[in-house]
Amino acid sequence: AQSVSQHNHHVILSEAASLELGCNYSYGGTVNLFWYVQYPGQHLQLLLKYFSGDPLVKGIKGFEAEFIKSKFSFNLRKPSVQWSDTAEYFCAVKGGLGTDKLIFGTGTRLQVFP
Amino acid sequence: DAGVIQSPRHEVTEMGQEVTLRCKPISGHDYLFWYRQTMMRGLELLIYFNNNVPIDDSGMPEDRFSAKMPNASFSTLKIQPSEPRDSAVYFCASSDRGELFFGEGSRLTVL
Numbered sequence: 001a002q003s004v005s006q007h008n009h010h011v012i013l014s015e016a017a018s019l020e021l022g023c024n025y026s027y028g029g030t031v032n033l034f035w036y037v038q039y040p041g042q043h044l045q046l047l048l049k050y051f052s053g054d055p056l057v058k059g060i061k062g063f064e065a066e067f068i069k070s071k072f073s074f075n076l077r078k079p080s081v082q083w084s085d086t087a088e089y090f091c092a093v094k095g096g097l098g099t100d101k102l103i104f105g106t107g108t109r110l111q112v113f114p
Numbered sequence: 115d116a117g118v119i120q121s122p123r124h125e126v127t128e129m130g131q132e133v134t135l136r137c138k139p140i141s142g143h144d145y146l147f148w149y150r151q152t153m154m155r156g157l158e159l160l161i162y163f164n165n166n167v168p169i170d171d172s173g174m175p176e177d178r179f180s181a182k183m184p185n186a187s188f189s190t191l192k193i194q195p196s197e198p199r200d201s202a203v204y205f206c207a208s209s210d211r212g213e214l215f216f217g218e219g220s221r222l223t224v225l
Contacts, residue, residue, distance in 0.1 A: 034213065034214075036216075042218070043205065043216040043217060043218045043219055044157075044205070044207075044214075044216040045216070046213045046214075046215075049212075049213055051212075090157065100145055100162065100164065100169070100209075100211065101159055101162060101170060102147070102159070102214055103159065104149075104156065104157040104159075105156075106156040107156055107157070
């Protein structure tokens, strides 16, 4: 069964700092990968997704992620964070024959200070 | 489209009471998922449906939990009897094989 690991549980940054959040998954077959964001008190919203093609995926609000198949990784990046990026970020994977389950990592809480 | 609609947004109940959470997926989506979010366990997939049929309920914690999808536009998650450890935010999400679209969630507090 697939699983997702997010190694950073809590990240604190100042505005304009660069961000990279790690995500590793366990499944070795074809996967679909996602990053979702949850702003305080709100529901999850899609930041970006990877299904196939260019492994560098650009999402909303200046976020991007790179799929590195050899490392089973899908790290999220943003060159310059803003206070409004304060939220929880979830990596998710869908993969395997006969399943449409989307499995989420435990999330990374990002706090950005002005 | 109005998005995924969940009700109630907040529910406070006493231990032993029955709780019913409701979800209306996005029209045309043939997948519906129920997730539970807690601080301790994060986002857990409880059950998902495809074309109104339950496909995988391995995440349902125990027999006190049940879910139904009588038609393509409505699903319920029922807890009977409820216990304090069921306190969580319950999210419903729908998809058409691509990304999941989440509802606003139902925050359940069991006293």
